[in-house]
Amino acid sequence: MARRKILKAQDxxxxxxxxxxxxSLIRHYSLSAADRLEIGLRRREHNKLGFAVQLCVMRHPGRVLAAGEIPPRAMLKYVADQIGADPTVFTTYARREETRRDHIARLMICLGVRxxxxxxxxxxxxxxxxxxAMSDSGASIxxxxxxxLRERGTLLPAAEIIxxxxxxxxxxxxxxxxxALIEGLAPEKLQALDKLLExxxxxxxxxxxWLRSAPEAPAASKNLVGLTERIAFLRTLGIDPGLRARVASGRWDQMVREGNATPAWLANDFNASRRHALIVAQIIKLGEKLTDDAVTMFIKLIGRLFSQAHSRKKRRHMDHRTDTSKALRLFLDTISALQSANDRSGRT
Known part of the structure; x- marks a missing residue:
């Protein structure tokens, strides 16, 4: 089985x-005059270079150079150029384990680390x-x-240990x-949570x-009914939404994400504490989401009703426009006839 990892390769x-x-080479691996004096106490060229490289690595990233480890060529050249050494001689140093241990012991004294x-x-x-507790990010942890470890003045253990x-x-x-999330919940309430998985x-x-498959499209009023049924059911469970305040936001988000990706059959395989916490987180999250969805759906349905009413009113107006025009023309013809009759009677 592959070893579990918490870090991404880049981290x-x-x-x-x-x-x-x-x-980075300039920032971390530029040697001071004191460094070069200490390095110069080594007699052979490969030991000088090895000591210098070990010194640099113990400063950054703060660990010892592992047995047989060969640093990047650019780093070797940068350090070697500062002490007038040939980078290729490092391979000789890398083969001498006893010398490496002696150098590490001396450097721990020089650097004040342990x-x-x-x-x-x-x-x-x-x-x-x-x-x-604040974040599930492996890099942050x-x-x-x-x-x-650096604050306490210690060398970093192997990456696998960390x-x-x-x-x-x-x-x-x-x-x-x-x-923390399920602390204080009565046993009968925990049993009710388990029944949600049956x-x-x-x-x-x-x-x-059923709770997580609520309808989202406001195609019909029955979808709104489906949402309200689920909201009412959630309230019967008696889970206080304020419980989420017991968990840091980053950890809470991770619990919700895990719950979103966990089907009922898999949640049944979790230990009791993890299972109950996952369900509680889902109930609180669903209560918020379904309420928001119901309000949004109601607003959309009301808007649709207003739009339909406006359209019907407009159609009625268009349907009656012909009759109105006829009535107006008849009224105009009547006025014209009366005016003509009045004019003729005036001349006689």
Whole structure:
């Protein structure tokens, strides 16, 4: 089974890989006079270069150069040029494990850093849990770990260890959020939530699916009735929408997204806490969405009725226009006849 990962490839590169672009090389790997003096204490060329590269990597990204690891060519050349060494001799240094360990020990003293202890990792884990409570983003969680370790003056452990810490922190934050969301709900209410995942013979499907398959198009008033039926059913469940305030917005959004993508049969396989929290989040979200949809649909239906009434009025006006014209012409002819008769009587 493939190992679970919390970071995308690009995020992992930015955090742990040695940069090779010119700006990063200048920013992170420019050696000071003191650095060159310390490097110069090594006698052989490959040891000078190896020591210099190890120094740079321990500063940024803040880890040790792994056994057999060869830095990018651009980085090797940039460092080698500063100390007058040939970049190709680094391969000799990379094969000498004992020398590498001695250099790491010396550099830890020079740089004032140390290996991460259990206390350091615990502090980093707590920071990661706080970050995971706000966001499900793997990069945010791992950045919290890295920042804490750097603040405590420790070298970064292997990337795999940090990723495992991030996964653990995210799992803990999820459990905390799930527990907070359903805390205080009565057992009978939790049982009612579970029944939403069972097929209801009255409608031939689970209520969970029925609630999420509400009609959206205002094609007929029956669609509005369908929405109001679902809203009324949600209210019978007695879930307070204010429960969402117990969960940070980023974590809440993740719970809603997970619920949106989870069918009833899969939710049944979740542990009780996760299952109940997912259903509660869906109920609160659906209550808001269905209410908004019902109001929007009502407004559209009223607008359609007004439009239809206006059209009927306009058609009636057009239908009666011919009769009105005839009446007006008859009235005009009558006036003309009366005027002519009046003129003739005046002459006689």
């Amino acid at each position: 992992r590169q930015e955090l742990f890989d040695i940069p090779a672009d010119e700006d 290996s991460a202890t259990a206390q350091d990792r615990r502090a980093a884990l707590l920071s990661a849990i706080e970050a995971a 791992v950045n919290a770990i890295v920042a804490t 990723e495992r810490m991030g996964l653990a922190a995210r799992a803990i934050a999820r459990r905390h959020a799930e527990g 097929v209801d013979a009255a409608i031939g499907q689970t209520r969970f699916h």
